[in-house]
Amino acid sequence: MKNSMENLGWLTAIAGFIGLLVFSPVITFGFAWFGGWILKLCVGNAIANGMNLMFDTTRFTPDFIPLVCATLATIGKYFKSSQTNNNKNERR
DSSP: OHHHHHHHHHHHHHHHHHHHHHHHHHHHHHHHHHHHHHHHHHHHHHHHHHHHHHHTOSOOOGGGHHHHHHHHHHHHHTTOOOOOOOOGGGGO
16 A cells, blocks of 8 residues: 555656646746736837837737737746856956
8 A cells, every 4th residue: 555655646746747847838928928918008008119119110019018028938937047146256
């Protein structure tokens, strides 16, 4: 009985790890989309007008902001650096 429970524990841990790998990007995308939606409500027209001015186009609209925020956050998650520099002499 003990061996079967131990195997079940290992299988659960492996399945949880695989689930985390699969659903982590989905959760990131969802939270970033929600943040982009709030951004759209607050300053959506200003961001769209600024993007149109920078890129000399009329293609960007406030409805585009949540999807762009979510996509950039999901892609950016994989390029995030976790290194920090605590040496004050090297920061100059």
